[in-house]
Each structure stands twice: as structure tokens, then as C-alpha cells.
Amino acid sequence: AQTVTQSQPEMSVQEAETVTLSCTYDTSENNYYLFWYKQPPSRQMILVIRQEAYKQQNATENRFSVNFQKAAKSFSLKISDSQLGDTAMYFCAFMKRGGGSNYKLTFGKGTLLTVNP
Amino acid sequence: NAGVTQTPKFQVLKTGQSMTLQCAQDMNHEYMSWYRQDPGMGLRLIHYSVGAGITDQGEVPNGYNVSRSTTEDFPLRLLSAAPSQTSVYFCASRLSRTGYGYTFGSGTRLTVV
Numbered sequence: 448a449q450t451v452t453q454s455q456p457e458m459s460v461q462e463a464e465t466v467t468l469s470c471t472y473d474t475s476e477n478n479y480y481l482f483w484y485k486q487p488p489s490r491q492m493i494l495v496i497r498q499e500a501y502k503q504q505n506a507t508e509n510r511f512s513v514n515f516q517k518a519a520k521s522f523s524l525k526i527s528d529s530q531l532g533d534t535a536m537y538f539c540a541f542m543k544r545g546g547g548s549n550y551k552l553t554f555g556k557g558t559l560l561t562v563n564p
Numbered sequence: 565n566a567g568v569t570q571t572p573k574f575q576v577l578k579t580g581q582s583m584t585l586q587c588a589q590d591m592n593h594e595y596m597s598w599y600r601q602d603p604g605m606g607l608r609l610i611h612y613s614v615g616a617g618i619t620d621q622g623e624v625p626n627g628y629n630v631s632r633s634t635t636e637d638f639p640l641r642l643l644s645a646a647p648s649q650t651s652v653y654f655c656a657s658r659l660s661r662t663g664y665g666y667t668f669g670s671g672t673r674l675t676v677v
Contacts, residue, residue: 482665492668499663550595550614552666554606
């Protein structure tokens with residue numbers, strides 16, 4: 448079974464600064480996807496960024512980028528130029544690619560990020 | 565497109581009552597799932613479906629039933645509500661053939677008193 452660990456329950460950052468959220472995972476699979484979801488106070492789950500494990504290039508989406516280290520099973524999220532609207536709970540998630548159990552998204556427990564003005 | 569629609573958004577139940585949380589998606593997604601979110605626990609899988617007529621249990625299925633008679637709908641039934649079922653419930657769907665993550669509904673906050 449896969450496990451996802453987010454070791455930082457809470458973090459804060461000043462507006463316009465850069466922050467990195469950590470995520471590690473444990474799996475015996477070689478083909479999988481990793482995701483970061485954002486959950487603002489509205490409760491909606493919003494996909495921020497995804498990474499395909501077979502791609503070495505780190506994914507980027509505007510101000511959001513990841514540092515994917517497959518051998519270390521690490522998947523951190525970097526938010527550049529933080530904005531007040533980035534205040535949210537952030538979840539790291541794992542999903543197997545293909546075969547059985549590819550229906551399941553396994554989540555970490557989340558990191559609450561607060562962006563201060 | 566509406567995406568994934570969940571109803572109701574809020575609900576208060578008394579212990580022992582039953583109810584159904586509704587979930588519908590209009591994206592022709594094969595996979596649908598129900599998660600519950602509790603403080604400090606992340607999201608945990610309750611039940612899932614890989615297509616109409618096919619459902620199975622996730623990590624925390626006790627006290628819940630599901631059915632999938634159509635591709636679009638995936639209701640979650642609480643058989644006899646207990647305070648331990650107080651939680652936020654999310655329905656989600658995705659295409660089976662892609663690596664894109666699930667699309668989530670807006671959630672239902674359920675309180676059992």
C-alpha cells in the first residue's frame with residue numbers, strides 16, 4: 448500500500464516571498480502520478496499541479512513548480528511570489544498508473560499555508 | 565459543463581437517521597469515488613466505482629452503501645447515522661484512461677448529533 452507524508456502541518460510566508468511545501472511518499476510502484484491539490488476556505492478541492500513519474504522534468508504551472516526526486520520519493524511544491532489568495536490547505540496525493548488500484552488517490556494529511564500581508 | 569455536483573452542501577442528522585448524499589457528473593467519467601475529510605486525517609476513500617454497475621469498498625466503508633446504476637450518478641447512503649460520521653464528504657470523478665487527477669465536487673458538511 449502507498450503512503451503519503453506531509454511533515455509540515457502548518458506554514459506561513461510573507462506576501463511576495465517564496466515557500467516550499469514538503470511531501471514524501473512510499474511505494475513499490477514504478478509508474479504513477481503525483482499531485483498537489485489546494486483547498487481554500489471555500490472547501491473546494493482544486494488541482495494545482497501534477498507530475499508523471501516517468502518524466503524527469505519537473506512540472507511547472509505559472510508560480511507553482513515541483514521538485515520531484517523519484518529515487519528519494521520526494522515531491523515538494525514551490526510557490527513563488529506568494530499571494531494572499533494562496534492561503535489554503537495543500538494536499539499531496541499519489542495515484543498508481545495503469546493496472547489495478549489506479550482508481551485510488553492516496554492523500555497526505557495536508558499542510559495549512561497562511562500568506563501574511 | 566457543471567462538472568461534479570454534490571447535494572446537499574450542509575446537513576444535520578440525528579443519530580440513527582438515514583440519508584443519501586447525491587453526486588452527479590456530466591463529463592462521462594468512468595471512475596467515481598467518495599472520500600471523507602476529517603481534521604488531521606487528510607481525505608480517506610469510502611467507496612469507489614470503475615463503471616456503471618461496479619462498486620467496491622475503500623479504506624473506511626463501514627456504515628455506508630453505494631450504487632452506480634448510471635455513469636452519471638453515484639449516491640452515498642448512510643444507513644444509520646452515528647456521531648463518528650460527522651465529516652466533510654467529497655465526491656470525485658475522472659476518466660480511466662488518463663493520468664489526470666480527480667475532479668472534485670464542492671463537498672457536503674454533515675453533522676450527526
